[in-house]
Amino acid sequence: MILILIVGMLAFSSGYLVSLEDRLQRDKRFYPFDVFNNFKASPKARKKWAYVGMFIFVLAGVSYLLEPEVVYSSGDQVKGVGGLILLWSFMFYGYCRELEFKKRGASPPTLQCLDYVEEGEWYSLAFKGFLATCKILAVFAFMYLIKRI
Incomplete structure (x- = not known):
């Protein structure tokens, strides 16, 4: 599961950090949790990879809920x-x-x-x-x- 999270983070951060910076430059506000509006603010962000990363995060959450208890x-x-x-x-x-x-x-x-x-x-x-x-x-x-x- 940790490997799934790392792959998801790499895919998500490639587009999300660019869109977050573009929105900060445009609105002069830091909105880290407003993901979809951050993507709308950035024409040059890699949105497809970020959406793939979010999907991988959801898969990691589902696999966490389905796997047995880990110490x-x-x-x-x-x-x-x-x-x-x-x-x-x-x-x-x-x-x-x-x-x-x-x-x-x-x-x-x-x-x-x-x-x-x-x-x-x-x-x-x-x-x-x-x-x-x-x-x-x-x-x-x-x-x-x-x-x-």
């Missing part, structure tokens, strides 16, 4: 925590870019958006990233509850 090793659990940290950092970086667009009005040629974050804004940006990560974790928790019932 994960401590190494796998550490990898899961590392994945959560990467996910949080992606969300945090996206909200920092949104703040940069609000303050500057445009994106600089380099991606140094952290230069525009003032001392009091770190906490709210970190909390926004945490909430966005929790939304994704809620989906996994819901799937875990379905499997347990």
Whole structure:
């Protein structure tokens, strides 16, 4: 199942990251969960691969629900925590870019958006990233509850 998720992530991210950046450039807002509107905002995103990746995610979810209970090793659990940290950092970086667009009005040629974050804004940006990560974790928790019932 982990291999299915990795293949799905590669297929999904190839088109989704381009569309997310195009929508950020157009609307100056970071909407990581508005997938279909992000695709509409981007004429150059690889939408077919992203849809294939989403289909693979659905297949991974179904295979998770149908496979027998698996006990994960401590190494796998550490990898899961590392994945959560990467996910949080992606969300945090996206909200920092949104703040940069609000303050500057445009994106600089380099991606140094952290230069525009003032001392009091770190906490709210970190909390926004945490909430966005929790939304994704809620989906996994819901799937875990379905499997347990």
